[in-house]
Amino acid sequence: GEGVASLLSSGPSAGPTMSLVASYEEQYRELIRGINTKLDTLSSLQKQSVSASDERFSKSVAGVRQDLEEAGDVLDKLSLEARTVKGDGKAAVQTRLKQAKIDVGICHETLASLTAKAENPARSGG
Numbered sequence: 001g002e003g004v005a006s007l008l009s010s011g012p013s014a015g016p017t018m019s020l021v022a023s024y025e026e027q028y029r030e031l032i033r034g035i036n037t038k039l040d041t042l043s044s045l046q047k048q049s050v051s052a053s054d055e056r057f058s059k060s061v062a063g064v065r066q067d068l069e070e071a072g073d074v075l076d077k078l079s080l081e082a083r084t085v086k087g088d089g090k091a092a093v094q095t096r097l098k099q100a101k102i103d104v105g106i107c108h109e110t111l112a113s114l115t116a117k118a119e120n121p122a123r124s125g126g
Helices: 006-008 016-047 055-082 089-121
Strands: none
Touching: 016 055, 016 089, 055 089
């Protein structure tokens, strides 16, 4: 629930598009932070040989999936806004967007491998 004020107070030089881009980027950063935290939790649960059917594990998985979906939505909006950015800022936004999509992909892969290991604990050699 925090961060509402910071979204409203964008710098004086930022155009309306830029502030929208900035707010999407902020939303994305918060989501990816949460995703990484949950993935760390999943990783440590998995190291403790917690099974995929364990409530803590399944709740964390559901949370990550939801956040990843939301992050994907935010990035879709961001990519639409990025097209309208003028001048020097455009390339920078598109570079960050490209990196963000890679990060989300990595999170998807990490989640998949953690859940696979939890579902097949016998095979978790690494």
